[in-house]
Amino acid sequence: xxxxxxxxxxxxxxxxxxxxxxxxxxxxxxxxxxxxxxxxxxxxxxxxxxxxxxxxxxxxxxxxxxxxxxxxxxxxxxxxxxxxxxxxxxxxxxxxxxxxxxxxxxxxxxxxxxxxxxxxxxxxxxxxxxxxxxxxxxxxxxxxxxxxxxxxxxxxxxxxxxxxxxxxxxxxxxxxxxxxxxxxxxxxxxxxxxxxxxxxxxxxxxxxxxxxxxxxxxxxxxxxxxxxxxxxxxxxxxxxxxxxxxxxxxxxxxxxxxxxxxxxxxxxxxxxxxxxxxxxxxxxxxxxxxxxxxxxxxxxxxxxxxxxxxxxxxxxxxxxxxxxxxxxxxxxxxxxxxxxxxxxxxxxxxxxxxxxxxxxxxxxxxxxxxxxxxxxxxxxxxxxxxxxxxxxxxxxxxxxxxxxxxxxxxxxxxxxxxxxxxxxxxxxxxxxxxxxxx
Amino acid sequence: xxxxxxxxxxxxxxxxxxxxxxxxxxxxxxxxxxxxxxxxxxxxxxxxxxxxxxxxxxxxxxxxxxxxxxxxxxxxxxxxxxxxxxxxxxxxxxxxxxxxxxxxxxxxxxxxxxxxxxxxxxxxxxxxxxxxxxxxxxxxxxxxxxxxxxxxxxxxxxxxxxxxxxxxxxxxxxxxxxxxxxxxxxxxxxxxxxxxxxxxxxxxxxxxxxxxxxxxxxxxxxxxxxxxxxxxxxxxxxxxxxxxxxxxxxxxxxxxxxxxxxxxxxxxxxxxxxxxxxxxxxxxxxxxxxxxxxxxxxxxxxxxxxxxxxxxxxxxxxxxxxxxxxxxxxxxxxxxxxxxxxxxxxxxxxxxxxxxxxxxxxxxxxxxxxxxxxxxxxxxxxxxxxxxxxxxxxxxxxxxxxxxxxxxxxxxx
Numbered sequence: 001x002x003x004x005x006x007x008x009x010x011x012x013x014x015x016x017x018x019x020x021x022x023x024x025x026x027x028x029x030x031x032x033x034x035x036x037x038x039x040x041x042x043x044x045x046x047x048x049x050x051x052x053x054x055x056x057x058x059x060x061x062x063x064x065x066x067x068x069x070x071x072x073x074x075x076x077x078x079x080x081x082x083x084x085x086x087x088x089x090x091x092x093x094x095x096x097x098x099x100x101x102x103x104x105x106x107x108x109x110x111x112x113x114x115x116x117x118x119x120x121x122x123x124x125x126x127x128x129x130x131x132x133x134x135x136x137x138x139x140x141x142x143x144x145x146x147x148x149x150x151x152x153x154x155x156x157x158x159x160x161x162x163x164x165x166x167x168x169x170x171x172x173x174x175x176x177x178x179x180x181x182x183x184x185x186x187x188x189x190x191x192x193x194x195x196x197x198x199x200x201x202x203x204x205x206x207x208x209x210x211x212x213x214x215x216x217x218x219x220x221x222x223x224x225x226x227x228x229x230x231x232x233x234x235x236x237x238x239x240x241x242x243x244x245x246x247x248x249x250x251x252x253x254x255x256x257x258x259x260x261x262x263x264x265x266x267x268x269x270x271x272x273x274x275x276x277x278x279x280x281x282x283x284x285x286x287x288x289x290x291x292x293x294x295x296x297x298x299x300x301x302x303x304x305x306x307x308x309x310x311x312x313x314x315x316x317x318x319x320x321x322x323x324x325x326x327x328x329x330x331x332x333x334x335x336x337x338x339x340x341x342x343x344x345x346x347x348x349x350x351x352x353x354x355x356x357x358x359x360x361x362x363x364x365x366x367x368x369x370x371x372x373x374x375x376x377x378x379x380x381x382x383x384x385x386x387x388x389x390x391x392x393x394x395x396x397x398x399x400x401x402x403x404x405x406x407x408x409x410x411x412x413x414x415x416x417x418x419x420x421x422x423x424x425x426x427x428x429x430x431x432x433x434x435x436x437x438x
Numbered sequence: 439x440x441x442x443x444x445x446x447x448x449x450x451x452x453x454x455x456x457x458x459x460x461x462x463x464x465x466x467x468x469x470x471x472x473x474x475x476x477x478x479x480x481x482x483x484x485x486x487x488x489x490x491x492x493x494x495x496x497x498x499x500x501x502x503x504x505x506x507x508x509x510x511x512x513x514x515x516x517x518x519x520x521x522x523x524x525x526x527x528x529x530x531x532x533x534x535x536x537x538x539x540x541x542x543x544x545x546x547x548x549x550x551x552x553x554x555x556x557x558x559x560x561x562x563x564x565x566x567x568x569x570x571x572x573x574x575x576x577x578x579x580x581x582x583x584x585x586x587x588x589x590x591x592x593x594x595x596x597x598x599x600x601x602x603x604x605x606x607x608x609x610x611x612x613x614x615x616x617x618x619x620x621x622x623x624x625x626x627x628x629x630x631x632x633x634x635x636x637x638x639x640x641x642x643x644x645x646x647x648x649x650x651x652x653x654x655x656x657x658x659x660x661x662x663x664x665x666x667x668x669x670x671x672x673x674x675x676x677x678x679x680x681x682x683x684x685x686x687x688x689x690x691x692x693x694x695x696x697x698x699x700x701x702x703x704x705x706x707x708x709x710x711x712x713x714x715x716x717x718x719x720x721x722x723x724x725x726x727x728x729x730x731x732x733x734x735x736x737x738x739x740x741x742x743x744x745x746x747x748x749x750x751x752x753x754x755x756x757x758x759x760x761x762x763x764x765x766x767x768x769x770x771x772x773x774x775x776x777x778x779x780x781x782x783x784x785x786x787x788x789x790x791x792x793x794x795x796x797x798x799x800x801x802x803x804x805x806x807x808x809x810x811x812x813x814x815x816x817x818x819x820x821x822x823x824x825x826x827x828x829x830x831x832x833x834x835x836x837x838x839x840x841x842x843x844x845x846x847x848x849x850x851x
Contacts, residue, residue: 330543
């Protein structure tokens with residue numbers, strides 16, 4: 001008499017004979033879903049650059065310089081793509097975050113330096129997000145001393161209680177409003193010849209205002225936090241070298257898409273505000289670039305988009321910074337921990353939210369100006385992170401044969417050197433304003 | 439007691455107190471010792487690294503290293519089998535603390551001299567350890583308590599240098615519950631996570647994999663040696679193994695299936711044709727059948743004699759006759775134990791029970807299990823044969839939101 005287990009075995013055989021010998025074929029749906037799941041980190045990160053600070057910067061650039069600075073977008077697309085791709089590749093090859101790698105390869109002192117730079121830069125960006133919230137709510141007549149502290153408390157609460165992910169999508173949807181700049185750019189009937197000329201004819205100047213805008217553009221499109229972001233999300237998604245082809249496509253598509261949006265923001269503001277000689281000093285000014293599309297609802301549209309984008313980043317950015325710093329220093333992390341279990345993690349997060357909100361409620365703060373300044377800080381700290389990335393990505397022990405190719409490396413180093421030179425030049429011009437008059 | 443950070447970069451002096459080189463790294467031999475001994479140093483002299491055996495050293499302290507010889511062997515340093523460099527492979531790297539069940543980063547390494555030997559006793563994972571390395575020497579009074587992790591509790595060292603056997607102690611890791619091992623392995627990079635799983639014995643590895651997300655299971659098994667992967671698949675429950683194979687590329691899956699033992703292979707192969715989201719895809723083939731002509735007493739005796747009992751024996755499935763699969767009724771273990779031993783099974787069993795069709799949507803079946811408060815539900819084909827059972831733990835995985843699932847312990851297996 002066979003024991004039950006043996007009987008089960010017999011059943012297995014029988015079924016196999018029935019013709020079920022093959023392995024289930026993977027459905028088309030499943031393949032598509034995996035593809036969509038992979039299509040992500042690069043797209044999301046590159047477009048995260050178009051937050052409150054980004055919008056303010058591009059709108060100001062369009063209003064102040066018209067089409068003159070459009071040419072920057074082409075080298076910036078290449079640089080952003082290369083930088084993002086290097087970090088995504090490091091994530092896929094090593095399975096570790098950027099902060100992890102810096103700690104493991106460069107030791108404690110360099111880690112402290114890079115993390116400090118990241119903390120300062122991200123604090124600046126967080127301030128800009130809360131300023132964005134202030135500017136957006138003021139469009140609806142809610143004063144910032146009410147809206148900003150309220151937003152800070154809500155964000156802190158949502159994140160610490162672990163329910164931020166659920167509301168995240170609402171903010172994301174709201175920020176999609178900025179896609180309307182594309183339509184607005186066409187409706188504002190720009191001088192397309194001038195646009196084309198601006199796009200291919202480089203102009204440069206040592207004027208402070210020019211350099212300021214230049215560094216702000218670089219700082220807001222290639223922000224230090226984005227490198228950390230893209231690498232972490234590649235790691236979190238479990239993407240490996242096997243999927244790397246798709247990840248690479250995602251990074252480049254995301255980059256081109258993000259810069260395309262920037263292009264339309266600059267074009268629409270140039271065609272509406274610059275043409276009429278209006279400089280942007282308030283959010284209401286920036287909203288006017290949407291009036292060809294939305295008419296008198298332009299402010300409403302702009303306000304919704306700005307609010308969504310700012311709320312999104314004001315939650316994600318402090319959180320990601322806290323993650324990176326705890327990760328690099330080896331402390332407990334995670335929102336489900338208590339203050340006693342993860343003091344550094346929750347401390348950094350709370351600090352950033354509090355500082356961001358506190359600065360944003362300072363009375364009579366020139367909001368748009370503050371937004372621009374934070375992007376400049378980003379640009380100034382970018383070299384620190386860029387050089388770390390370059391050294392890591394070319395480390396054969398780490399990357400094996402996935403280090404940069406010669407030409408690619410040249411372009412990457414050129415980016416780092418130009419960005420650094422630009423930052424130094426800007427500092428020089430700021431500290432010694434008389435220099436350029438010599 | 440000494441910290442690694444207090445030794446690195448310190449001078450190496452000869453008999454006369456002359457500085458001859460600096461300490462670049464400290465070499466230890468990881469082995470069966472709970473506290474691995476220092477076997478030597480990497481010394482740096484004029485941009486060259488050479489090996490300094492521990493037997494050439496009389497003293498090691500914060501002032502540096504004192505030699506017992508004037509003759510230095512300047513042959514370049516080459517790492518030997520079984521050796522780990524503390525600065526290069528341990529400092530700043532992550533490790534698994536088996537006692538605290540967490541992944542930590544090493545801020546400093548504690549070395550203690552005992553019985554004329556220096557041994558690594560612990561890893562400093564506290565903020566003080568960081569400060570010690572950041573601040574200039576003696577700048578900060580580090581009198582505050584440090585949090586040092588006993589080296590005996592290190593289950594795995596996440597470094598790229600040494601071999602797997604060296605870095606992990608599967609015995610220590612196996613002290614943890616598979617759910618915890620899975621969580622820790624996922625906190626590491628995917629290379630290191632795979633190493634952790636590979637270092638476990640087949641059974642624990644299988645249980646650990648079952649607790650990981652499907653994509654990770656596939657990735658780990660696909661990268662593993664095929665024979666080993668097949669061994670681990672054999673230990674997994676058939677429904678989980680079938681899910682993994684279903685997600686692998688077809689060719690790879692067939693190869694792995696071919697390498698499995700006949701018995702487990704059949705169990706798994708039987709489940710493969712069903713789509714994931716159907717009752718057939720959700721079911722497992724591990725269940726107990728009993729022919730209806732047995733008495734209650736005989737049935738219990740047979741249960742006791744079974745060499746291998748499936749995890750789920752709370753329900754026993756009564757079939758038409760020995761060797762048949764035609765399901766006549768179901769009897770709960772509780773009723774079986776309470777019933778009169780001489781009563782025939784046919785009278786003790788229930789003939790009215792919930793069942794599922796293999797093509798029924800998995801979600802509907804799961805909901806039915808929850809509604810009727812069942813622990814399992816048989817899946818029956820058109821001819822009334824039992825194909826498998828769906829257990830409540832698999833049903834819950836479908837019903838519960840994802841973050842909830844991770845907090846719940848597994849009910850079966």
